[in-house]
Amino acid sequence: MKSAVIVFPGSNCDRDMAVALEKITGQKPQMVWHQDTTFDDVDFIALPGGFSYGDYLRCGAMSARSPIMAEVIKRAQAGVPTLGVCNGFQILTETKLLPGALMRNARLKFVCKDVALTVENDTSTFTKDYSKGQEILIPVAHHDGNFYADTETLDRLEGEGQVAFKYAEDINGAQRNIAGILNDKGNILGMMPHPERMIAKELGGTDGCALFTSILNTLG
Numbered sequence: 001m002k003s004a005v006i007v008f009p010g011s012n013c014d015r016d017m018a019v020a021l022e023k024i025t026g027q028k029p030q031m032v033w034h035q036d037t038t039f040d041d042v043d044f045i046a047l048p049g050g051f052s053y054g055d056y057l058r059c060g061a062m063s064a065r066s067p068i069m070a071e072v073i074k075r076a077q078a079g080v081p082t083l084g085v086c087n088g089f090q091i092l093t094e095t096k097l098l099p100g101a102l103m104r105n106a107r108l109k110f111v112c113k114d115v116a117l118t119v120e121n122d123t124s125t126f127t128k129d130y131s132k133g134q135e136i137l138i139p140v141a142h143h144d145g146n147f148y149a150d151t152e153t154l155d156r157l158e159g160e161g162q163v164a165f166k167y168a169e170d171i172n173g174a175q176r177n178i179a180g181i182l183n184d185k186g187n188i189l190g191m192m193p194h195p196e197r198m199i200a201k202e203l204g205g206t207d208g209c210a211l212f213t214s215i216l217n218t219l220g
């Protein structure tokens with residue numbers, strides 16, 4: 001499985017993502033600078049976490065307009081599996097590849113801890129190695145993780161199985177405790193928690209591994 005990690009000025013989880021991808025797929029991903037306009041023909045694209053452009057304007061707003069994003073948007077719309085973690089999720093909502101927005105955490109505090117998530121979808125490219133209702137422990141580290149969407153969108157996301165993960169309890173005010181969502185085709189996942197930081201016992205646990213094995217088992 002060939003993958004690419006898009007690197008923005010201020011990304012800080014790009015190497016964690018690369019380590020996770022290499023460990024689980026056995027292949028080093030291509031690291032792609034945001035000013036590039038194209039990259040290799042890959043099976044999977046990752047938008048990593050971080051503080052791209054210093055979170056100026058709104059988290060992810062400037063990165064969503066980086067030169068490389070025109071190519072990312074084109075490929076994601078054509079069906080290439082694309083994962084955005086934390087800042088990557090914020091970028092995906094800013095490009096409108098995913099609905100809704102990530103607002104400032106309800107209690108206006110940066111939240112940095114391991115949190116319990118429930119798996120809501122166990123059939124997607126990203127989640128099939130989990131089981132529905134399973135509780136997993138994955139770290140979060142964000143100040144803008146408060147997922148917002150209008151009621152109609154929330155009902156559609158829940159009704160169509162597009163909610164991938166929920167927080168087991170409220171940590172940031174996110175509506176319906178939503179921690180991660182899929183697009184309608186199921187090839188784009190955005191999530192605030194960091195699965196790439198939970199892939200080894202030494203890191204505190206391995207609950208993030210199934211996300212990457214799901215992708216690998218789907219794509220080969």
Ligand SMILES: NC(=O)CC[C@H](N)C(=O)O
Pocket residue numbers: 048049050051052055059085086087088141142143144145
């Ligand atoms: N870890 C991250 O990707 C942080 C995301 C974002 N800059 C926030 O704090 O909300």
